[in-house]
Amino acid sequence: MKNVMDAENYHQLLAELINDHLPKNHSRYKFMDGFLKSVNDLCFRFEHEKEQLKALVRPSERKYAEINRKLKEEIEHRQESVQKLSEGISKLDLPKDYKLPDFDGDNLFELAVFIKKLLIYQQGIEIQLRKAKEDAIKASNAKTEFLSMMSHELRTPLNGIVAMTYLMQQENHSAEMLENIKILQFSTENLNVLINDILDFNKIEAGKVELESIDFNIKDLVTNIKKSIEVHAASKEVEIDLEYDESIPEHLIGDPLRLSQIMNNLVNNAVKFTDRGRITIKVQLNHLSNDSAAIDVSVKDTGIGIAEENLPRIFEKFAQADKQITRRFGGTGLGLGITKKLLELHGSKIQVESQVGNGSTFFFTIHLKTAVQPNTIVRKEEVFDQHTLKGTKVLLVEDYPINIKIATRFLEKWGMHYDTAANGRIAVEKLAKNDYQIVLMDLLMPEMDGYTATENIRKFDKKTPIIALTASVLNTQDRVYEVGMNGFVTKPFNPKELFQKINKYALRA
Numbered sequence: 121m122k123n124v125m126d127a128e129n130y131h132q133l134l135a136e137l138i139n140d141h142l143p144k145n146h147s148r149y150k151f152m153d154g155f156l157k158s159v160n161d162l163c164f165r166f167e168h169e170k171e172q173l174k175a176l177v178r179p180s181e182r183k184y185a186e187i188n189r190k191l192k193e194e195i196e197h198r199q200e201s202v203q204k205l206s207e208g209i210s211k212l213d214l215p216k217d218y219k220l221p222d223f224d225g226d227n228l229f230e231l232a233v234f235i236k237k238l239l240i241y242q243q244g245i246e247i248q249l250r251k252a253k254e255d256a257i258k259a260s261n262a263k264t265e266f267l268s269m270m271s272h273e274l275r276t277p278l279n280g281i282v283a284m285t286y287l288m289q290q291e292n293h294s295a296e297m298l299e300n301i302k303i304l305q306f307s308t309e310n311l312n313v314l315i316n317d318i319l320d321f322n323k324i325e326a327g328k329v330e331l332e333s334i335d336f337n338i339k340d341l342v343t344n345i346k347k348s349i350e351v352h353a354a355s356k357e358v359e360i361d362l363e364y365d366e367s368i369p370e371h372l373i374g375d376p377l378r379l380s381q382i383m384n385n386l387v388n389n390a391v392k393f394t395d396r397g398r399i400t401i402k403v404q405l406n407h408l409s410n411d412s413a414a415i416d417v418s419v420k421d422t423g424i425g426i427a428e429e430n431l432p433r434i435f436e437k438f439a440q441a442d443k444q445i446t447r448r449f450g451g452t453g454l455g456l457g458i459t460k461k462l463l464e465l466h467g468s469k470i471q472v473e474s475q476v477g478n479g480s481t482f483f484f485t486i487h488l489k490t491a492v493q494p495n496t497i498v499r500k501e502e503v504f505d506q507h508t509l510k511g512t513k514v515l516l517v518e519d520y521p522i523n524i525k526i527a528t529r530f531l532e533k534w535g536m537h538y539d540t541a542a543n544g545r546i547a548v549e550k551l552a553k554n555d556y557q558i559v560l561m562d563l564l565m566p567e568m569d570g571y572t573a574t575e576n577i578r579k580f581d582k583k584t585p586i587i588a589l590t591a592s593v594l595n596t597q598d599r600v601y602e603v604g605m606n607g608f609v610t611k612p613f614n615p616k617e618l619f620q621k622i623n624k625y626a627l628r629a
């Protein structure tokens with residue numbers, strides 16, 4: 121430090137104090153020198169510490185400014201959020217007496233109270249919705265049960281009409297009578313299709329249809345469909361082309377029955393709505409991977425076409441493009457609804473392109489697994505030969521006299537030996553005493569039903585095949601197998617199907 125006695129070296133503050141308060145000759149007093157030196161040191165030390173403090177305080181100020189900026193941003197953000205929240209709430213479909221309160225952004229309490237009230241209101245709605253859903257499920261179940269019951273009621277008399285018509289056809293009649301029988305048969309078949317369609321639709325809607333996974337050949341399937349519709353098509357000057365891609369694997373795994381149903385619906389419609397021209401069924405490989413094949417299927421016709429505004433409706437149940445359709449072509453409007461749902465079960469979607477007067481194309485892509493080990497067992501074509509069942513001993517368990525009459529007429533025709541039982545209890549007794557090669561078992565009967573009878577029979581006879589005769593297609597299949605039956609035939613039974621089932625299961629003598 122410089123010599124403090126040198127007045128020029130005093131701290132500026134001290135220099136000013138000396139100048140203001142001390143006499144000019146103050147240096148005369150010896151003690152002053154030491155005193156001023158100490159004060160001067162203090163002044164400089166104070167100055168030094170002040171500088172140090174400033175250096176220390178400076179970063180905190182920066183931080184303070186930073187915090188301030190963030191706070192400001194936070195406040196702006198909050199105001200924006202509150203604004204958006206209130207805009208959102210005002211757009212909600214609020215009940216009439218729920219008014220969004222005026223609130224300022226600083227006091228969110230009222231908004232919180234309002235939101236809580238809204239939440240309670242929403243919970244109330246949720247409870248109502250859940251209840252409505254439960255009621256709808258109950259109603260839907262009631263509908264399914266009703267249809268199942270109706271199917272039984274309708275199918276039993278229809279069984280009689282179908283079988284009698286079939287038998288009448290076999291007899292000799294005048295030309296006029298034969299014509300009448302043909303009309304009767306046509307109407308009965310239509311009624312049969314309608315009942316089956318309604319039941320099928322109901323079954324699919326109730327989630328009761330499960331797809332099978334069996335080895336099949338898609339080329340055979342479409343070729344058969346083409347063949348089966350050709351006669352009808354020819355009667356209308358309509359030709360049918362099949363463009364089949366030979367690179368499609370021969371063995372695929374899927375549900376051929378349901379796939380046939382889909383294809384039949386589309387091809388039948390194409391023929392139905394085309395007066396002359398051409399139907400083209402195209403089946404092409406879209407993509408082949410290690411274990412599956414994507415196949416493009418389309419059915420194109422040159423028929424009446426569908427107006428664009430009607431396109432979305434045609435896949436709804438009981439919907440037809442317009443009212444003229446029913447009058448001119450008949451139909452129920454269920455076929456495409458079933459087709460759509462069956463394709464959905466396959467993970468696929470039915471699509472359509474159409475122009476009025478120029479025809480329609482219905483198309484979809486289906487994914488099917490390829491068979492790892494092709495099933496080489498070729499099933500023998502089952503022949504509907506009247507002599508095949510000759511002498512086969514059958515027990516017919518049925519309570520309804522008309523059904524007994526119909527079934528026994530067929531059994532007689534096929535040269536079978538039959539015995540009858542009017543209910544399940546009698547059937548159990550008869551099986552305990554006699555041998556039969558097959559049992560045809562009705563399900564709903566007085567005293568003892570077909571299920572219970574089968575359970576009792578299976579306690580002492582595991583061998584004799586039992587085929588259920590069922591008028592209801594809903595809810596019965598699983599139980600039929602559970603109680604130990606071997607298969608089932610739905611009524612009104614198709615004589616050929618009954619014949620084939622007996623032929624397949626009957627124990628050979």
Ligand code: ADP
Nearest residue numbers: 389390393425434440441451452453454455456
């Ligand atoms: P349906 O044929 O029993 O009336 P669908 O569900 O099979 O019932 O068809 C619904 C409607 O879609 C038909 O009534 C018809 O208007 C229209 N449609 C279906 N296929 C065709 C087609 N190939 N050409 C023209 N219209 C069609």
